[in-house]
Amino acid sequence: MSSNKRASDLSGLRAGERAVLHHIDLPSGEAQRLMELGFLPGASVEAALFAPGGDPRVYRVDGAEIALRRETARKLLVLTPAEAPCSESADAVRI
Amino acid sequence: MQDCHAPSNGLASGPAQARLVALIGPPNSGKTTLFNRLTGLRQKVANYPGVTVEKHLGHVRLDGNRTVGVVDLPGAYSLAPDSGGSTSDDERVTRDVLAGRMPGMPRPDAVLLIIDATNLARNLTLAAPVLSLGLPLLVVLNMADDLRRRGGSVDTQALSVQLGCQVVLASATQGEGLEAILKFLGAGPPAPKPVSLPVLQSIPKCRQWAAGVTRCASYQPPAPPAWTRRLDRIFLHPVAGPAVFGLVVVAVFQVIFSGAAPIMDGVEAFFADSGNWVAARMPDSIWRSLLIEGVWSGTGSVVVFLPQILLLFLFIGVLEDSGYLARAALIADRTMAKAGLQGKSFIPLLSAYACAVPAIMATRTIESRRDRMATILIAPFMTCSARLPIYALIIAAFLPDRPLLGPLLGTQAAAMLGLYALGFAMAVLTAKVLRSSVLKSERGTFVMEMPPYRWPTWRGLGLRLLDRARVFLRRAGxxxxxxxxxxxxxxxxxxxxxxxxxxxxxxxxxxxxxxxxxxxxxxxxxxxxxxxxxxxxxxxxxxxxxxxxxxxxxxxxxxxxxxxxxxxxxxxxxxxxxxxxxxxxxxxxxxxxxxxxxxxxxxxxxxxxxxxxxxxxxxxxxxxxx
Known part of the structure; x- marks a missing residue:
């Protein structure tokens, strides 16, 4: 349970770990900007390198690499691999 | 699920002379490279009315004496008006021009959509709103050389059928596909055939549509950019990363100061000598004084900074075109955030050590209006090179030079460094005050795409320098x-x-x-x-x-x-x-x-x-x- 909680937003992912984006907990304007960059609910996001100071961090999504600050990454809620939906519930997470 | 059947045929409109063609594409799609390739030196830069977005207009010479006007629109990921009001000026301009709502500008007769072929589905998302404009459209799959080299492929015929418009594989840097693009520009192209489009307001729907279209075009995505990953492991390494970053900053400083000095001396001497030469051949009068001491030396006092500014922009050009600039902004972000700024403020502020004018021009890369304003307002605190003559004069006159740290640092050099530090400290303080008062907001989100590394081209760098020199001379002049x-x-x-x-x-x-x-x-x-x-x-x-x-x-x-x-x-x-x-x-x-x-x-x-x-x-x- 605790490991689930740790990875329930993007900032908790370990390097190379992937997760399915569930929800963007940001005002609609900012959320839309992130969605334009590929952070769509249902998209698979992979955590990549940190900037040398440990923040921001690069994420791979939709074939591109996007850097986000930790405070933004915390607002991008993900499903850990364990809770990632099978095909049956896949449509439910697509808005 | 998308069906892959050819859509019904629409009637192609008759040929008409295209007078203005708009270039549109997401950031990092190579749009500006293509614009430069097409127009060469036949460009001009202006501002759109009411906003601070640069208007890049150019002419493409076709066969014979025909020319076509081309406008390079700012990069955009979507054309959707958003509800949160965070649309940048750039995106608003792109939308308004395409809708024919931009004052002083006719609605474009046709559109070139430039997208990065190495990431087709992602980039095609923008095709849905562009297709819905109903304008004649050519989809340019740029960076085709990259796509092939990394083992990707796409069926352009099938893609063309899916989109109902022409599609061409191209490489703006190599010149591939130019013929087809020129043909499109000249031929009075047909309007796209109607195809079924997704709900344009919904980004997920557009993205799903793009995925379907891509599938139908048997797109084979290329292997991940191996070199980019390798280089990032060095440039973003906890130790090597900051070291490289520091080296780059020192190199920029060294070149814009030491490197530019002889050229600047030359420019200064040229203005003084030519002034004297003309003065010797004119009768002594108030008009001679106005011409030589007013107009000519006034011009010289601005032109003298041009070599330094060009070197600075050459550096920024290399850094930006190679992709390192995005990494530099990423590395600088943490430190800049402490002053209430963000990583993208770093390069403008570094430029301000040469001259605040190009620095303020360079803030255009910052999308967040508040961050951009804060950067503009603090940039003139950075010690620009115009301050050095008076610093040097006063320090030499009033501070006897004694060694402080052996031969390494004397009192005079220390005073100079102190003045640099003072300007910097005041900039930081001002930024903090601004961000907690007038420009108060939630801490801005730093969101930045890291483009793959690429070799800059001489052609691209040269045109960029020419463009910046023109803008600087006009603004300052x-x-x-x-x-x-x-x-x-x-x-x-x-x-x-x-x-x-x-x-x-x-x-x-x-x-x-x-x-x-x-x-x-x-x-x-x-x-x-x-x-x-x-x-x-x-x-x-x-x-x-x-x-x-x-x-x-x-x-x-x-x-x-x-x-x-x-x-x-x-x-x-x-x-x-x-x-x-x-x-x-x-x-x-x-x-x-x-x-x-x-x-x-x-x-x-x-x-x-x-x-x-x-x-x-x-x-x-x-x-x-x-």
Missing amino acids: IVILPVAVVLWALAHLPLDNGKPPAIENSIAGAIGHAIEPAIAPLGFNWKIGIGLLTSLASREVIVGTLGTIYGIEAEAETVRLQEALQRDLTPGGAFGLLIFFAFAMQCMSTVAVVRRETGGWTWPVVQFAYMTTVAYAGAWAANRLF
Whole structure:
């Protein structure tokens, strides 16, 4: 349970770990900007390198690499691999 | 689920002469490279009315004498008007031009959609809203060379059927696909055939549609960019990353100062010599003085910064085109965030060490309006090279050079470094004050795409330099000429028996005397007052003015000018002058460029008042302390 909680937003992912984006907990304007960059609910996001100071961090999504600050990454809620939906519930997470 | 059948045929509209073609594409799609490739030197830059977005217009010469106008629209990920009001000016301009709502500009007759072929589905998301415009459209799959090299492929025929418009594989850097693009520009192309489009307001729906189209075009995505991943492991490495970053910053500094110095000396000598040459061939008159001492030397005082600015932009060009700039912004972000700024402010602020004008021009890469404003407002605190002549003069005159750290650092060098640090500290302080007051907001989100590394091309760099040089000369020139003429008039009028008066009897002298009570608390006399007035044109002008006042050729006899100042200024006044120049916005070109970039007089006036107040207070304190 605790490991689930740790990875329930993007900032908790370990390097190379992937997760399915569930929800963007940001005002609609900012959320839309992130969605334009590929952070769509249902998209698979992979955590990549940190900037040398440990923040921001690069994420791979939709074939591109996007850097986000930790405070933004915390607002991008993900499903850990364990809770990632099978095909049956896949449509439910697509808005 | 998308069906892969060909959509029903629509009627193609008859051929019509395309007069204006818009280039549109997401950021990093190589759109501007293609624009440069098509138009070469036949470009001009202006601003769209009411916003600070640059309008890049160009002409493409087709066979015969026909030309087509091309406009390079700002990069956009989508055309959807959003609800949160965070749409950047860039995106608004793109939308308005395509809808024919941009004043002073006809609706484009056709559109080139430039997308990165190495990431097709992602980039095709933008095709849905562009197709819905109903304008003749050519989809340019750029970076086709990259796609092939990394083992990807796409069926352009099938893609063309899916999109109902023409599709061409291209490489703007290699020139691949240019023929087809030129043909499209010239041929009066047909409107796209209607295809079924997703709900345009929904990004997920558009993205799903793009995925379907991509699947139907049997797209084979290329292997991940291996070199980019390898390089990032070095450039973002916890130890090597900052080391490389530091090296890059030092290299930029070294080149824009040491590298540019001989060229700048050459430009200075050219303006002085040519002025003298013309002066020797003109009868002595007030007009000769106006021409040589007003217009010509005023022009020279701006052009002299051009070599440095071009070198700076060459560096920024290499960094940006190679993809390193995004990494530099990423590395700088954490530190910049502490001052309430963000990573993208870093390069403009670094540029400001050469000159605030190009620095403020370079803030256009910052999407967040608040971050951009904060960067513009603090950039003039950075020690630009126009401050160096007066710093050097005063420090040499008032501070005996003694070693502080052995031969490494003397008192004079330490004073110079101290002035750099002082400007920087005031910039940071101002940024903090701004972000907690006028420009208060939730801490801005730093979101930045990291493009793959690429080799910059000479052609791209050359055109960029030319473009920046033109913009700089026009921005600064428009201001500096009238300012130089007005300041010349102040220093040379009223005429005394048909001849210019000695400078203390001129209008400038009168103003210097008039403001003396106001600047006396800073330890300045009326002569410095005149210098403060004339240096509004450009800071380094004060050295020449002081030379004129003391009757000394400032360049040739710096030692005598130093002695004159030692007799005439107290140490407190001298340090006050250093502090004043560290903080004051003594530069009309900067005021003008801020007005231009912020779209009104409010910010430059506030900024000028604020910086002058800080400068006055600082100089007053320095005068009291020393």
